[in-house]
Amino acid sequence: MLRRPKILAALAAVAVPTALVGVSLGSPPAEASQPGTPGVAGQSAYSAAAAKYGVPEQVLLAVSYAESRWDDHAGAPSTTGGYGPMHLTGLGASEVADLSGKQKVATAESLQTLKKASELTGLDQSTLRTDTTANIDGGAAVLASYQKSLGLPTGATTSAADWYGAVASYAEAGDKVGAAGFADDVYSILAKGAARTTNTGQQIVMPALAVTPDKAQLSKLSLPAGVQPSTSNVECPPSLGCEWLPAPYSEFGTAGDYGNHDLANRPKTGKINYIVIHDTEGTWQGVLNLVQDPTYVSWNYTMRSSDGHTWQHVKAKDVAWHAGNWYVNMHSIGIEHEGFAPQGATWFTESLYRNSAKLVRYLAVKNDIPLDRAHIIGHDQVPGTVPSTVRGMHWDPGPYWDWEHYFDLLGAPIHGQSPYPLRAGSIVTIKPGFAHNVQVVSNCDAPGTPCKPQGTNFVYLRQSPDDNAPLVKDLGLHPDGSAGTTDVSDMGSRAAAGSQYVVAERQGDWVAVWYLGAKGWFKSPVSDAVAFAKPGLVVKPKAGRTSVPVYGRAYPEQAAYPAGIPYQTVTPLQYTIGEGQAYPVADLSIETDYYRAVTFDGQAPADHVQVLGKDKYYEIWFGHRMAYVRAADVDVRPAV
Incomplete structure (x- = not known):
């Protein structure tokens, strides 16, 4: 204990x-010094670079998509000093000094593709960092150089199947497992195709291409086998x-x-x-x-x-x-x-x-x-x-975590289209987009300062249908009853991508949902919706109940604990579900239990034991976090 x-x-x-x-x-x-305003490049830049350096255009597009999804990240570097849609890397002396023997890069030279691209194209490294057309040219030149180093032919008309080794080399991995993993990702992207609007507003389309890559080329790479x-x-x-x-x-x-x-x-x-x-x-x-x-x-x-x-x-x-x-x-x-x-x-x-x-x-x-x-x-x-x-x-x-993209990669996309009407009683899923959903956030770098604009995964909820209304209250985060804030760590007034709520009311472009025991309002115009109705189950207080407690864990009732295992008190949180409110069901089949493990390796007879209860709970969507309610307190009903 x-x-x-x-x-x-x-x-x-x-x-x-x-x-x-x-x-x-x-x-x-x-933070690395920020480059200047990046140039804007679209599909034609990939076509031109592919033709110039003899790389199949779809291979170039797929490599760039795997590196950056064709975004230039507004000229900001990644953690390895990678820039632009082709993620050309150039580590400074301090970053090279930080490399560890366990890090999955064989040498500092493997993270110097900016230098290599500069030598191949004749463009200076600053231009390759800041101009996206130049960056795409540099990436194509590097990819072609890897192909040539493996003794393989180049040319925009060569088969995409014959570029597996060069693509694996582009990973800059420290072993063949890592290199093959990147190449397999690229060829998976090729097989599925892709289309999206970049952060600079360019629409890029890569049709699906069924291809069986020559994976035997991996043996040509001078890399250790890996784990x-x-x-x-x-x-x-x-x-x-x-x-x-x-x-x-x-x-x-x-x-x-x-x-x-x-x-x-x-x-x-x-x-x-x-x-x-x-x-x-x-x-x-x-x-x-x-x-x-x-x-x-x-x-x-x-x-x-x-x-x-x-x-x-x-x-x-x-x-x-x-x-x-x-x-x-x-x-x-x-x-x-x-x-x-x-x-x-x-x-x-x-x-x-x-x-x-x-x-x-x-x-x-x-x-x-x-x-x-x-x-x-x-x-x-x-x-x-x-x-x-x-x-x-x-x-x-x-x-700033892109849940929508993440669930696309999981093969379980957060759906943004729905045949169901959005009305009071509906369950809605939030999908605000990411790259172009730039919300005001503060205090990332220093108190009282705005954060650098970038895509966000949420919409703010307000106390009334007005852009100037205060944000909703979270009594857990703000016990004094004050409104939520735009502080980067203040999650109490946000509805994040993929989260679900029950509609309480609608007024024109504004939608109110039940959130932490009250109404929270956000804009979701038909022309640019961020909330989409879906079928499902909701919980409501049982008839005659004016409020229902909400819990942070689903522990057993006291009678479930055997002798020698202390009862873990079931304590409600400071929130309640009021009469007339409803919240989406997240899971009806969770376990009501407590795993007793309080001494090393179960040294006491009653240690390392799962206590199972009969007092059933449901997991629900409640505000910005998940929560639990006792089944005895609520009714489960289909959403309207």
Whole structure:
């Protein structure tokens, strides 16, 4: 019983500061100097570059899509110093000095494609960074040079199947597993085709192309083989090449304390219902150091920003200490993504998104987890356990994680079209778009300053249908009853992509939904809708009930606990569901349980036991986080 307060204290220390989320390692590294205004280039730039350097146009388009989805990110560099739609890289001396032997790049030279592109095109590196047409030319030149170095023919009319080795080389990976993973992504994109409007407003279309690449070309690459999944200890899809870096399960100190996770036998000791998406608020090497510290908390996987390389630390059957809510820990897997939530897209790279989606798909299938936003959740959706913990709950991965793109990669898109009318009583799914949904956010870099404009994943909710109305209140985050704010960490007035609500009222372009026990208003005009009706089930207070309590965990009733296991008090949160209100059902089949694990390796007879209750709960969508209600308190009805 002594180690749990210490762990909770560690979690609280991470959660309290406004600028900290996930695993806190202090301030992010100094930001690279920003280049000038980038040029604008569309489909014709790819056609011209492909013809000029002898690269099949669809191969060039697919490589660029895998690197950046054809965006130039407004000239901002990625974490590896990659620029533009072709992600040409150029690390400075300080970044090269930071490279570790474990990092998945063989040498600093492998992250110098800007220099290589400059030599091949005759364009200076500044131009390649800031002008998207030049950047596309540079990427085509580099791709063609890789093809030639492998002794393979170039020419825009060559078969896309014959460019597998060059595409794998473009990954700048440190081994063949990583190189093949990138190339397989590119050829998967080729097979599906793609079309989107870039961040500069250019419409680009790449028709689907059925092609069987010559994967034997991989043997021509002078790279080590990499981690072989068949001989490793990891629970990962083979294409990820994950490494096993175990979190320590060991005793320490003099008071019977231990860390940094609990042994279990899931799903027998608790079904895995959720995958929790975190960001680290620190760079990957520091995060790997922390997860190997038995006095710290733990999580199941860490994923690197630059290339999506993945380490596993805790087996799925065991319980990692990552969510700040023991009930959610009992029923979830946690994935830490290298990044800083206030910086957003700089850290959340396409490689990170794509590899994370591969891992989550694999885990969801293996553990029978639904691919929806009620089960693939952000750390910012995990509810507080009791009223006093709500304010300190985490808000990562934050407003700049692109949930819509992520669920596209998962193969479970957040649908934005609906044949159902949007009216009072309807369930609606929020889909505001991302790149062009630039909401006002503040305090990313310093108090009282606006954040740099970039795409966001949410819409604000207001107290009345007026652009100037105050934001809705969240009594958990603002106990004094004040309105929500635009602070980057203030999630209390936001409806994020994929979240669901019940419509309370509609007035012209404005829609009100039930949110934290009150109405929250947002704009969703027919011509540019951000909310789409869908069928489903809702919970309403039982007849005669004026209010219904809401909970942050689904613990058993007192009678369920056997002798020797203390009753875990079921405490309502500070929110209630009022008469006439309704909230969408997220899951009707969650377990009412408590996994007792409070001493090292189950040393006491009553330790490492799952207590199962009969008092049934439902998971519901409630505000910006998930919540639980007792089945005895509510009726379940189809939405209008």
